[in-house]
Amino acid sequence: MKSVGKQNELVNAAAFDPHKFEAGHSDPRLAEYLKEFPPATFSERLYQSIELMERYSIELAVDLLGRLNVVEQLGAWLSADELCRVFCFQPRFRLALQWILARLVDTGCVEAQGDGKSCAYRLRKTLWQPDLKRLRALGLDIDPANAATLDLLDHAAGLYPAVATGRQSGDQNLFGPQGIPLWLNYFHNDNLTYAVNNWVGAGVAVDRLPTRRTLKILDVGAGTGSATEIFLKLLDQRGFLRRIERYLITEPNPYFRRCNQRKVAAQHPNLHLDWATLDIDLPWSAQGIVPGEFDLVYGVGNACDPTMINQSIRN
CATH class of the missing domain: 3.40.50.150 (Vaccinia Virus protein VP39)
Known part of the structure; x- marks a missing residue:
């Protein structure tokens, strides 16, 4: 299983181009698997929006590693726990940091070894400069309602540095005065994703x-x-x-x-x-x-x- 997983990572990494994004069209075979649902439920617009959000989350992960100043320590194998200790991050931030690093494994820029909590990460290639503004424009072009998800992602990402160091609480800020309107927009049926x-x-x-x-x-x-x-x-x-x-x-x-x-x-x-x-x-x-x-x-x-x-x- 580890060998298969490693092969999948290499295939994904080979296909990933940090300077190019095209949502493309869904595989026609999906229609057979989704035939029990109304056609409007899984539209091409939804498919392209999901592809866009997937890429946007990767770009956010790159951006966050820069804001957290973690990249400079990834020359050696380190787990999320070890990185939290190096930077004096809150222990509970381990899961968030692990998610950020795992997002970049598929790009080929970060490699991982081990499983679960014991997983360690190392920088394999120089990270690119994320272009969130361009991706956001593409997302809104696909569907203006994607703004709800993009706004919430940006807000959550903006809290990470303060949450990592314990200066702020993630829950309090996500559900505070600034966060509540974003959640209301996100939890709306106009938001297809x-x-x-x-x-x-x-x-x-x-x-x-x-x-x-x-x-x-x-x-x-x-x-x-x-x-x-x-x-x-x-x-x-x-x-x-x-x-x-x-x-x-x-x-x-x-x-x-x-x-x-x-x-x-x-x-x-x-x-x-x-x-x-x-x-x-x-x-x-x-x-x-x-x-x-x-x-x-x-x-x-x-x-x-x-x-x-x-x-x-x-x-």
């Missing part, structure tokens, strides 16, 4: 609904309501909406929950909708969720921490 998750999740969930006459649905981690919006739209299209006896929408963030309530309630004034707080990492029964009460528990992208997924499922 995000909304595709909502369409896929809704399609899978609707296909698995039981055939009983009435339905009770629990929507967890609903955020500002974009996933809920698509799910209810698909339920309506498939004729399930009239069978809903209860639909409970939960979101721990009060501001996001209020945004959700205003939007979804206005769209479905005749539907029995309730809103509540639910922390999926704590026992659900202690938060008013009766075991076995709901026919479907629905959520999109709210179990992001793999260390907590099993616990959340048990709850």
